[in-house]
Amino acid sequence: MKDYESLFRTNRLPHIWCPGCGHGIAMKALAKAIAKLDLDQDKTVIVSGIGCSSRASGYMDFDTLHTAHGRALPFATGIKLANPELNVIVITGDGDCMAIGGNHFIHAARRNIDLTVLLFNNNIYGMTGGQASPLTPVDKKATTAPYGTFDRPFNPCEVAKTAGATYIARGTAFHAAPLVDLIAQGIQNKGFSFVETLVQCPTSYGRRNKMGSAAAMLKDMSETVIPLAAYNKLSPEERNGKLPGGVLHTDIFPEYAAEYAKIITRAGGDKA
């Protein structure tokens, strides 16, 4: 197995993230998953949007693309279709993916194009200083929700499922070791894979909501996310405040780039 540390651009480190930020844990899990699968470093592309989470692409030693806010998925779709032999991995934030990029998210899932999307979910707009996101839970404070949020958040894994993703998993920065496998399985799935990772943002979310240190936030996560099988045994009341973790859904459906290759053959373009 490759040394995962060799997959970083060490000359770009240290990173810009705050002390205690969870994004680094999720990024490390991705590096370990790539090392585990021994992906060709020259044939793997990492695409991100805009946000603290999306800065991860710049630290990883692959062809990397830091796009515009919310737009990682269209760029990634273009890369995959232009050169289907590339492994294309997307790193995105909860605002990036589910607010401004929400339309692209459901359509990329619907196409079942072979992308692996890693949502680093800190439940807040971290980079811009703590505004509410579509994944901020009800009754949390944000700079733009000073009296507390009252609008319902999305459950991104359920959105992905409805939209047609063929691999869906949820992990956390606390459960860092199993996260590696969840990501690796996502990369291996030939289709649209979605891994939501709960991460802590002590600076823009934890502090305002009196959630304690980064360690305390991690501890919270360890209690919130429980294995799917255990979750399924809970009564509706007991499920309150809990989230199922691990692999949540898999499906088999034709993959977009492979299907388009058939169109090219049908049109005679394979001989062009």
Place this chain on the structure above:
Amino acid sequence: MSEARLMQGNEACAEGAVAAGVRFFGGYPITPSTEIAEYMAVNLPKVGGTFIQMEDEIAGIGVVLGASLAGKKALTATSGPGFSLKQELIGYAAIAEIPVVIVNVQRMGPSTGQPTSPAQADIMQARWGTHGDHPMIALSPWTVRESFDVAIKAVNYAERFRTPVIILLDEVVGHMRERVELPQAHEIEIYPRRVPDKTKAQGYKPYTPMEDLVPNPADFGTGYRIHCTGLVHDETGFPSGSPSITEQTIERLHEKIARVQEEITHYDEFFMDDAEIAVVAFGGTARTAYAAVEAARSAGRKVGMIRIMTIWPFADSVMRNLAKRVKGILVPEMNYGQYVYEVERAAAGQAKVVSLPKYNSEVFTPDEIGQAIEELAAEVAE
């Protein structure tokens, strides 16, 4: 030349793009541009290329930028409302220096406006639509055949200067059908995308400007492992907060286009030898203007015409010189007056510049332009 065919402007534009090597199209349907998408859907897979209908116009330009980074010559096409949506990523292409062609078949606005009547009201949006300082190349054809040629030029310029290039069609030219004879493949000059000049071991940096001030970032998947960002970056491609790098970047982006300005400024002159009045026009309006100028000439009027293909960068020296040659310049355009302000600026008072705007959703008649020529002639004769 190949056999003569009856073709539509949009179709010729799409065919020109494919002839120039475009192998990727992403977009979202909108009249009067949809024929371009439909042409690509049918024809790209025949040459091993890829067509994808995206969820909106933002995705339409995002997907072609991704494809371009992965090595494909790429194009998207739209009209007014969709052109507005694409603006942020046009700026991304400008600063990240990604070759891409955006076709805007102009229709009347603002907003849904008067769908889908002809207009030429996106002249300034093409130049300044995305935020921040950036250069822009925009070309506007006036015939079906030229729509083919302009598409080839646009693809070549996008690749050569690694910059977004806009094709400003209008509904008139886009939907018009004409008999055309297209060049054969061997008659078409295609600019092949440059590859890195060095290996990584030799110290390759993806954003080092070459002699022409254009950098050579490697296509994704070719082993260079580059970083591409919309943040200001240095030669390595990684973000830099340095004011001097920021300043140099903005200057270089402008300078790489400014230094080829003359080469990429395309226009025609008609009846200009002894002209005292000139009509300056482009796109569909230039067709009507030509008829009006021809008629005025037959009536003995000393009037000529400059037909502009390169809308941006603005043909400064052409207009400066024109103002020295004639007494009056008439600028008919299907908008409330846009291009005329640039002409006025360049003329700098040397000739009288008169705007002839039209914004009632109808095209000009030759008589309208003819009458304006007469009025201007009378005015400058005084």
